[in-house]
Amino acid sequence: MSDKLLVIHNNLEKLLDSKREAMPTNFNKTRFLQNCMTVLQDTSGIAECSPVSVARTMLKGAFLGLDFFNKECYAIIYKGQVEFQTDYKGEVKLAKKYSTKPVKEIYAKLVRAGDDFSEEIISGNQTINFKPLPFNNGEIVGAFAVVIFQDGTMHYDTMSTEEIEKIKVNFSRKSNKTGEYSKAWVVTPGEMYKKTVLRRLCKTIDLDFDTIEQQQAFEDAGDVDFNQEVKPQQNSPLNPNPVIIEAEFTEVTTESEGDPVEAEQE
Structure with missing residues (x-):
């Protein structure tokens, strides 16, 4: 696994652990992580993206119990930006x-x-x-x-x-x-x-x-927004305000040998 993918893996694992109560029943963290890494290995443009943004995108699939490997959802990368979309x-x-x-x-x-x-x-x-x-x-x-x-x-x-x-x-x-x-x-x-x-x-x-995280992940997954009224921002880790996420985890980096560094809890 490359250093970039290792950073993504460690950040995603920490997010999954911190939000385990928002996951669907019978969620298999180990299998989800393995499938995500398999998909990301073959995803072009991943090196241009922030590891944190990729981890947050994959987290949305976890909230909904969807599998990136089985193409139930996608992490779509364009010009260094990553977005979450569900498949039909x-x-x-x-x-x-x-x-x-x-x-x-x-x-x-x-x-x-x-x-x-x-x-x-x-x-x-x-x-x-x-x-x-x-x-x-x-x-x-x-x-x-x-x-x-x-x-x-x-x-x-x-x-x-x-x-x-x-x-x-x-x-x-x-x-x-x-x-x-x-x-x-x-x-x-x-x-x-x-x-x-x-x-x-x-x-x-x-x-x-079941949770607000699932509701917002579902709304984010739709390319077309049928809701025209402006709604107040909800307190969810999927909101674009980075303070919510950063209050829960610090981005994991790697040493020169590729070993993970423990993230500090705030």
Whole structure:
């Protein structure tokens, strides 16, 4: 393990220990650390990032019980900055786990030119019909998300490509801060379309997270911010105020031989 990765490992381990009460039930610290280091070894640009910022980013995945190695979430690096994002399947996992109303199935689909898609209201009940063309690689015209609860009821949401693009332009956190879009929008736009409509559907589902750390990590993981109102900053280690984190741990460094130095507790 390189000196940089060792610094990240030691900082992340200390954070996990200091916040163990905020971790999900059955959280396996050893496996999580191993998986994080495996992923970071193959992550380009990691040397340009602050070890503390990387450790804080990985901590968000721990709070939510998501696995970076299984690609349920990502640490995305761009121009020396690291950001946390959930994958589509990570969003599905969280919705199933934290919905107060038991979920039987939840998913999102892309609708392409040539697919058969319709919405209907039958006897007062909303329903959708979707019959995609086999192996359709046509232009994406929209996306929809569906949640089916164990009691048989369902919710769904639909968004046209034009609507998703407008939301990306106006409400993308990355765009609002830098004038650019996150790498995911460029490399995997279809997955971001599905994640966007699924995230908006989740606004209609009562998700009850166990801790404030989980709630904020979930909010941070969404590239699109559907909450337009300004909310007061909450006392959580995920807030951008470094005083909160620094009050709990000091960045771990390495000696010239690569041996870790004990962090001082304040």
